[in-house]
Amino acid sequence: QFRFLHISTDEVFGSLGDDGFFTETTAYSPNSPYSASKASSDHLVRAWRETYDLPTLITNCSNNYGPYHFPEKLIPHMIIKGLAGEPLPVYGDGKNIRDWLYVEDHAKALTLVLERGAVGETYNVGGRNERTNLHVVETICDLLDEIAMSARGPRRNLITFVADRPGHDRRYAIDASKLERELGWKALETFESGIAKTTRWFCDNRPWWQAILDRGYERARIGLG
Template identity: 65%
Template sequence: MKLLITGGAGFIGSAVVRQAVARGIEVVNLDALTYAACLDNVASVAGRPNYTFVQADIRDGAAMAGVFATHAPDAVMHLAAESHVDRSIDGPAAFIDTNITGTYHLLEAARAHWAARGKPRDFRFHHISTDEVFGSLGETGFFTEQSPYQPNSPYSASKAASDHLVRAWHETYGLPVVLTNCSNNYGPYQFPEKLIPVVILKALAGEPIPIYGAGDNIRDWLHVEDHAEALLLVLEKGPVGRSYNIGGENEMTNLELVQRLCAILDRLRPGPAPYADLITFVADRPGHDRRYAIDPARIRAELGWRPSHTPETGLEQTVAWYLDNETWWRALQARKGVGERLGAAR
């Protein structure tokens, strides 16, 4: 199989690239190399005979047609997206342009390629999305594949729109698609504007660790390596038109998460005082969803997948990775917006 992965120099995409290449899959990594991308994320597979990198933008329809014509993939895993909620509050246009218009151009290029090859039944277009499209949960309940869409941020609205486009291209044109919606990811190579790397790097710098509101918003945390494994499984075994929710089964409040990270840092890199002393509560994000939680029963029952990382093992491994890879994250801290409070104003 030749697999085209979009956004393969990003956090989740690069994890999929590394796993796919290691399995012997022929991978074409397509990335526009915008601010959150980093080719160091895939340096371990660069030069492998089953790996090719292509710099191109999914918003460029002609470029997408050219990529399909040149590389003739048997499957597509679409991860390229603008993904930071705070940035979407400050600048929603980029999210509409990339996540909606870009997905449209990619779908059209994939459809033309699929049709030109005689519409093979084993072709797949795997669209990777987020649980945020379902909105916010109360104190109980879980998102399932039947949950209604109710996005509350420009980011989640743009991802919801892309989900609907993919479904429409399947229903209208017969394009063989599978879809997945995941919970919050964490792990190595996460761009240092997201919560977990922010906490680690602020703590190491002795700076205030910001927590939005009261820190009681709840997220379900999924290790990126578990997620990549699930994505490749869905690509291989998921029936056409099927969707799967992928969760880590690791719910915790933001405050609890930060406290756990501080405790791990206290053990691995002791400072002059407990790192939790740096916790600082700041004004909440506008429209901050209260709780996300995924019921992964379908993917467990149908495909036999469940996460292998616990919060204890996964968070410790993640903290240790950032401690051991200072050169990687220091090179990214100068990029626009990193370290700044974004998305604060309505």
């Protein structure tokens, strides 16, 4: 039976304060052109459901990471630069918080929603793994040092703070209770186990990401303007 699953992001909800979580009923408040485009796509999907009875489902997820993550993104970007002994640029004060979701946990959630979710419903998917960006980078440094200590010393010394990027929301945190309660899903990876697997994968699979860099990608972070 045909179903249309629209995969969206928690960025459509805007930025959180020091506490609280995004739920399926949180009002939309996108703060960047990217998040505004994602919010508009959510609304378009709902409009097709209401107007033409298209059997739609929507998921809004937190930050994904894991094997095959595109090198431009924070975690692989830092792993690759750390392996090369290059400076590790952290935006602002490094205290922006994201909820990290291991890619295999996300894939399992999507399968459950597609197969068993209620048509017309929205489900939030989060890892319950809030970490500051600085903590993420420091953890990667420590893992890389365990795998292959640099002759230049601890990789934490490579961390540098740079001007914040435009539209950089302070905190995201997902409440995935609906998905857990109704479909029995639960994230299996902790941040510590997932980031260890991810770091090891990038260390062991240099040909994959090196080929992307060799095609002309210069590792410039998107969004600097």
